Amino acid sequence: MRQQTVFGAYAGFYDTLYADKDYEAECDFLEQVFGPRGVATGASVLDLGCGTGGHVVPLALRGYAMTGVDRSAAMIDRAAAKVAEEGVGADLVVGDIRTVAFERVFDAVISMFAVVSYQLTDADAAAVFATARRHLRPGGVFVFDVWHGPAVLSQRPEVKTKTVAAADGDEITRVARPTLDEAARTVEVAYDVTRTSAGVVVERTAEAHVVRYFFADELRALLREAGFGGVTVGPFGDMSREPTEEDWNISVVARVI
Numbered sequence: 001m002r003q004q005t006v007f008g009a010y011a012g013f014y015d016t017l018y019a020d021k022d023y024e025a026e027c028d029f030l031e032q033v034f035g036p037r038g039v040a041t042g043a044s045v046l047d048l049g050c051g052t053g054g055h056v057v058p059l060a061l062r063g064y065a066m067t068g069v070d071r072s073a074a075m076i077d078r079a080a081a082k083v084a085e086e087g088v089g090a091d092l093v094v095g096d097i098r099t100v101a102f103e104r105v106f107d108a109v110i111s112m113f114a115v116v117s118y119q120l121t122d123a124d125a126a127a128v129f130a131t132a133r134r135h136l137r138p139g140g141v142f143v144f145d146v147w148h149g150p151a152v153l154s155q156r157p158e159v160k161t162k163t164v165a166a167a168d169g170d171e172i173t174r175v176a177r178p179t180l181d182e183a184a185r186t187v188e189v190a191y192d193v194t195r196t197s198a199g200v201v202v203e204r205t206a207e208a209h210v211v212r213y214f215f216a217d218e219l220r221a222l223l224r225e226a227g228f229g230g231v232t233v234g235p236f237g238d239m240s241r242e243p244t245e246e247d248w249n250i251s252v253v254a255r256v257i
């Protein structure tokens with residue numbers, strides 16, 4: 001079994017493992033957030049931690065001018081293939097979202113599917129918020145989601161197994177073994193992924209992902225320090241109510257004031 005860098009070999013399984021993730025619905029949610037805040041079709045959107053382009057491609061197809069950044073070249077390669085396949089325009093860059101710098105601003109910045117939770121220290125989260133802030137025009141919108149502390153602490157992470165069929169008929173199985181570290185406010189998830197063809201394991205890889213959970217108040221403080229205002233927090237994809245300990249993922253919307 002190969003031990004890989006985070007989102008290295010895992011990138012090859014990513015789209016198959018998350019084929020059930022409804023990116024179109026998430027883009028509907030993003031547009032519901034954008035619209036009342038003056039971000040419309042044709043606007044420029046920077047996707048921090050864009051991965052395989054799950055939001056880049058549908059938003060580009062909806063007419064947004066997309067730029068995506070990710071530190072995993074393997075994830076960016078897959079995003080680039082999808083962008084080419086769909087014949088849409090999008091700028092895709094390999095880079096670290098704590099430090100990346102474009103000589104321009106955008107109408108909106110998104111960072112979807114727990115990207116900010118991969119920033120394990122306050123300094124790293126603050127660096128990502130600073131990246132978002134310096135790339136937004138006045139009034140620009142920042143939308144992201146993270147793991148929610150109250151839910152992680154009350155539900156507790158558990159071992160989970162997911163099996164999905166790949167397009168070629170192979171079976172992909174991912175076993176996720178979590179270890180909670182309450183002092184660090186993180187969960188280390190050891191992923192073990194196998195590809196089985198006609199009952200025989202033909203590929204196996206392992207990656208450890210360390211994910212930090214956040215509390216709404218600490219997010220508000222970090223965002224305020226980065227120069228954001230108008231912060232609202234809700235369950236993932238739903239800004240109509242405060243999140244509870246039932247909500248493992250929470251969405252956050254902030255604006256440049």
Ligand SMILES: C[S@@+](CC[C@H](N)C(=O)[O-])C[C@H]1O[C@@H](n2cnc3c(N)ncnc32)[C@H](O)[C@@H]1O
Pocket residue numbers: 006007048049050051052053054055069070071072075095096097098111112113114115118119
């Ligand atoms: C769970 S994936 C989400 C990808 C995509 N946003 C989606 O919704 O499918 C998290 C991504 O964040 C990227 N990432 C995490 N920290 C990063 C950093 N500091 N700089 C650049 N990319 C980062 C990872 O490489 C990975 O592709």
